Amino acid sequence: MSSFTSAPAVTPATASELRALIESRRAVRRFKTDPVPDDVVRDCLEMAVLAPNSCNLQPWNFQVVRDPVLLEKLHTVCMFQHAAKAPLIIAVLARPDTWKQACQDIIDKWPEPQVPAAVEAFYRKTAPFQYDQGPLGIKGFLKRQLLRVAGLRKPLMRTPNSHAQMRVWAVKSTALAAQNLMLAFHSHGYSSCPLEGFDEVRLRKTLDIPKKAVPVMLLAVGMEDERGVYNPRLRFPLEQHVSWL
Numbered sequence: 001m002s003s004f005t006s007a008p009a010v011t012p013a014t015a016s017e018l019r020a021l022i023e024s025r026r027a028v029r030r031f032k033t034d035p036v037p038d039d040v041v042r043d044c045l046e047m048a049v050l051a052p053n054s055c056n057l058q059p060w061n062f063q064v065v066r067d068p069v070l071l072e073k074l075h076t077v078c079m080f081q082h083a084a085k086a087p088l089i090i091a092v093l094a095r096p097d098t099w100k101q102a103c104q105d106i107i108d109k110w111p112e113p114q115v116p117a118a119v120e121a122f123y124r125k126t127a128p129f130q131y132d133q134g135p136l137g138i139k140g141f142l143k144r145q146l147l148r149v150a151g152l153r154k155p156l157m158r159t160p161n162s163h164a165q166m167r168v169w170a171v172k173s174t175a176l177a178a179q180n181l182m183l184a185f186h187s188h189g190y191s192s193c194p195l196e197g198f199d200e201v202r203l204r205k206t207l208d209i210p211k212k213a214v215p216v217m218l219l220a221v222g223m224e225d226e227r228g229v230y231n232p233r234l235r236f237p238l239e240q241h242v243s244w245l
């Protein structure tokens with residue numbers, strides 16, 4: 001078996017360290033003005049993009065905002081929320097529109113001399129069938145009808161078969177990367193607050209966000225200031241959310 005087929009063994013220490021990291025991360029809403037060094041940002045972004053993602057098509061973008069003028073504008077865009085007054089804001093964008101280029105990139109950048117035939121067939125044929133919704137979503141509509149009939153006989157993947165479903169598709173993977181990003185910053189001693197409280201129209205204008213990109217969240221990052229965490233942690237009992245089947 002080749003070395004890359006399984007993840008390296010985890011030790012019990014890793015589990016308790018991960019628990020400590022996850023437990024101690026909080027949404028921080030007051031930051032010091034100290035900048036976040038670029039090498040830390042880069043390291044965290046590298047960890048963000050190691051997130052699992054659909055078909056490895058990596059449908060995300062990150063806009064790293066350090067410019068004080070832009071940061072001030074983002075504070076306004078976030079309706080003057082205290083949490084948006086940070087020395088660094090990363091706009092986490094889902095890209096439902098980059099899958100075609102990603103299919104080509106996977107073949108071009110395959111990390112072995114020969115792209116396995118099954119991989120090439122998947123990215124040249126299966127993926128385009130799954131993700132191409134056509135102009136005005138017409139291909140998606142036709143696929144939905146086809147799947148309705150073909151699905152009577154065998155289990156089939158039913159989505160994404162519309163532009164709206166493509167947005168959900170891209171947001172799922174991007175949200176996982178955002179969580180990696182928050183934990184990565186936390187592991188470097190920096191706090192963060194995910195923000196969806198923003199004016200999307202103004203955000204798009206301010207950061208010149210491509211039309212088809214979906215702003216998933218803004219991530220405010222910095223050193224925690226005094227009383228940075230507003231409330232004690234509250235989570236509902238596990239039983240409320242979990243069913244064991």
Ligand SMILES: Cc1cc2nc3c(=O)[nH]c(=O)nc-3n(C[C@H](O)[C@H](O)[C@H](O)COP(=O)(O)O)c2cc1C
Pocket residue numbers: 025026027028029081083193194195196197198217233
């Ligand atoms: C998608 C998303 C959007 C959020 N938007 C905001 C926001 O606009 N403003 C804010 O102060 N906190 C925001 N939060 C932070 C949550 O309020 C916070 O994570 C939650 O209260 C739980 O607290 P904890 O992260 O400290 O455990 C957001 C969190 C997520 C995941």
